[in-house]
Amino acid sequence: xxxxxxxxxxxxxxxxxxxxxxxxWAFFNGQFNDIQKGRMLPFDEEEPAGKRTDQIFQDxxxxxxxxxxxxxxxPCGPR
Amino acid sequence: xxxxxxxxxxxxxxxxxxxxxxxLFLIFSGVFWLLFGTLLALFASLKMHLPDWLGTAGWLxxxxxxxxxxxxxxYGWASLTGAGVSLWMLSRLLKAPIMLRGYxxxxxxxxxxxxxxxxxxxxxxxxxxxxWLEFPVxxxxxxxxxxxxxxxxxxxxxxxxxxxxxxxxxxxxIAAFLWFPLLGLVSSxxxxxxxxxxxxxxxxxxxxxxxxxxxxxxxxxAYYFIPKVLGRPIYSYGLSLLGFWGLALFYxxxxxxxxxxxxxxxxxxxxxxSASVMMVxxxxxxxxxxxxxxxxxxxxxxxxxxxxxxxFAAMSYTFVSLQGAAQALRSFNExxxxxxxxxxxxxxxxxxxxxxxxxxxxxxxxxxxTMREWHSKGLIKWHxxxxxxxIIIYAGALQxxxxxxxxxxxxxxxxxxxxxxxxxPYLVARSVSGFLMTAGHLIFAWLxxxxxxxxxxxxxxxxxxxxxxxxxxx
Numbered sequence: 148x149x150x151x152x153x154x155x156x157x158x159x160x161x162x163x164x165x166x167x168x169x170x171x172w173a174f175f176n177g178q179f180n181d182i183q184k185g186r187m188l189p190f191d192e193e194e195p196a197g198k199r200t201d202q203i204f205q206d207x208x209x210x211x212x213x214x215x216x217x218x219x220x221x222p223c224g225p226r
Numbered sequence: 227x228x229x230x231x232x233x234x235x236x237x238x239x240x241x242x243x244x245x246x247x248x249x250l251f252l253i254f255s256g257v258f259w260l261l262f263g264t265l266l267a268l269f270a271s272l273k274m275h276l277p278d279w280l281g282t283a284g285w286l287x288x289x290x291x292x293x294x295x296x297x298x299x300x301y302g303w304a305s306l307t308g309a310g311v312s313l314w315m316l317s318r319l320l321k322a323p324i325m326l327r328g329y330x331x332x333x334x335x336x337x338x339x340x341x342x343x344x345x346x347x348x349x350x351x352x353x354x355x356x357x358w359l360e361f362p363v364x365x366x367x368x369x370x371x372x373x374x375x376x377x378x379x380x381x382x383x384x385x386x387x388x389x390x391x392x393x394x395x396x397x398x399x400i401a402a403f404l405w406f407p408l409l410g411l412v413s414s415x416x417x418x419x420x421x422x423x424x425x426x427x428x429x430x431x432x433x434x435x436x437x438x439x440x441x442x443x444x445x446x447x448a449y450y451f452i453p454k455v456l457g458r459p460i461y462s463y464g465l466s467l468l469g470f471w472g473l474a475l476f477y478x479x480x481x482x483x484x485x486x487x488x489x490x491x492x493x494x495x496x497x498x499x500s501a502s503v504m505m506v507x508x509x510x511x512x513x514x515x516x517x518x519x520x521x522x523x524x525x526x527x528x529x530x531x532x533x534x535x536x537x538f539a540a541m542s543y544t545f546v547s548l549q550g551a552a553q554a555l556r557s558f559n560e561x562x563x564x565x566x567x568x569x570x571x572x573x574x575x576x577x578x579x580x581x582x583x584x585x586x587x588x589x590x591x592x593x594x595x596t597m598r599e600w601h602s603k604g605l606i607k608w609h610x611x612x613x614x615x616x617i618i619i620y621a622g623a624l625q626x627x628x629x630x631x632x633x634x635x636x637x638x639x640x641x642x643x644x645x646x647x648x649x650x651p652y653l654v655a656r657s658v659s660g661f662l663m664t665a666g667h668l669i670f671a672w673l674x675x676x677x678x679x680x681x682x683x684x685x686x687x688x689x690x691x692x693x694x695x696x697x698x699x700x
Binding site for chain 2 (some may be wrong): 149150151152154155158159161162163165166167169170173177178179181182183184185186187188189190191193194195196197198199200201202203204205
């Protein structure tokens, strides 16, 4: 095998190894302890879940979430 | 928020304000290269059916214009804008301001100069002659070093983060900023000296640049903007992590499926085909997750410029990836190899997925960092429909004829010239779609320009958020 091909295979292994290393770090860092909590991470007090943003094509502008309060804001999906 | 508090925690508006200059700089640089690359794309597309047009000037021949189109789109538009979008998302998800902002701006300036130099080099004929790596090595290394500076910033943000748990978008972005420098540096090593090894490196690099650099950025954006706009968390966080580690494990072996039938060891190619098919797992996982999050909220998608683009892009990702897995099979590849089908496939990946995702991200980010509303809602709709219809015509025309072209090329009864002339009407259709997309890009650039340059009176008060009013009232 030429040096070039060897470097390609080693780099590929390095990429996969990097992925595995990230995984191990995540595991021992406790990133997977409470997995379902992770889905709330994009939200905070200022921009909470249940509140739609960016609805600029809506006919009646900036009606503070009336429509989506009709049963759509409960966190959906599997537990 | 509370200026008296010395607790170093930041609200999203603080973070957006700190991100303003560096994010705008990176995204606007990207938009410039988008326009430049679009012009080159039109030249290249027209030359396919008007071969004499501008054929006398060496620097405007197809062999220089087309590679430069690819390189400016990839390293100019998609990488610069992608970096801006990534930094903004990371800042919000890690609740930490973007680190090394001055150095990133400096890196952005160097990056733009390198792109300009590389453009001149390619047009002057100093191409490296390797697809996706046409920039001369020194120019490419300069770009990679700029990315490394951003990678350092990303790692510093990770260390200084104010949240413990990392969101799935963060996983994708950290990985992308670690993988791309490796890809860029390895591909610049002067050891790929025999043609077959060089071809292997070429497709290892090119396919990974798409899968380990642009795809993670695109998926990170989808995982951030879909829940954010809908106000509804992702369907299953566990599935999203499965999708990420599936990508990390399977993607990087895919590239050699470009060399099916080539003089490379068969086991290289076979591993690659297996890995390409295994990519179905993360792709389906991502598709199910996005679908289950969006389902039932169609109005909210239509009402949001961001989600129109993002959902279009996410659907394209599923489509292009499943298509890619099929294309990697030897039986399928036998037909479509060396046809326009593959060109269209690449454009579904880089355009319908990556570029549309970046457009969507820009529609969300720019109002938040500039504290301004978009100039015209109508123009945003025009931008969406022109680009969406454009890429659909593009893909439909070229993939449709590509299959027939492939069968004709495999048929020894058909003279080779016929396999070329049969594609001409579809190449014209490609140019028409190119004009549609160009019009969309010009509209986008105009909208972007009006976000930072706004003479005279301000338009009616902001629609989406009261934050702006608070900002100026205080």
